[in-house]
Amino acid sequence: MVGLKDAAVTDAPEACAAPDPAEERGPLRRCVVTGAVQPKEGMIRFVVAPDATVVPDLEERLPGRGLWLTADRAALDKAVSKNIFSKAARRAVRAAPDLGERLERLLERRCLDQIGLARKAGQSVAGYEKVREALKTGRVGRGGAPGLLLEASDGSADQRGKIAALAPHLPIVDLFDSAAMAAALGRDHAVHAVMARGKLADGLARDAARLQGIRGFVAGAGPAGQG
Secondary structure, three states, X not given: OOOOOOOOOOOOHHHHOOOOHHHHHOOEEEOOOOOOEEEHHHEEEEEEOOOOEEEEOXXXXXXXXXXXXXXXXXXXXXXXXXXXXXXXXXXXXXXXXOHHHHHXXXXXXXXXXXXXXXXXXXXXXXXXXXXXXXXXXXXXXXXXXXXXXXXXXXXXXXXXXXXXXXOOOOOEEOOOOHHHHHHHHOOOOOOEEEEEOOHHHHHHXXXXXXXXXXXXXXXXXXXXXXX
């Protein structure tokens, strides 16, 4: 399961400090809610649009000072309800009440798009037997070594366990149900898939971890792939 460590949502004095532009050039970022400095891989960048609204910058390319937030639903809800984005930006900005839901949908779309890109690039295979074969041979389609497992949240626990046992070192993304996975993989049905090691698998692993944090529940514990 791809996940994030829990972040304590506190009222640390430094939590609302305006981000230092120099921090945008390094590997670490300061969460505007918790004040914790941590690797940006587990965080989400926001910027203030020209109309003074706060928008997520998942590509981390939009101009302007970044407002970084731990990918955690409680932290995001607090940032919205307590007007922390305005405090961090040191000016009046607006964060939509449904920012969490919007962000969740954006992350879901990114994850599913990356699954689709891997399929088109020949860097994934799907189906119980094909996944087992890829894990045994150490090669995924036209790609290289296996890098990440995809398991439908509503799939058989027994079969999922057998697949995972073949590659206990691989991260598992199980945030989407079989219907969502099938649509992304261009199949009528999909429960098991594996992606080759590389940028797509790395990107999916990061976005899936951030999505899990924003959803605010453990993968497989409730509806998945409902965006």
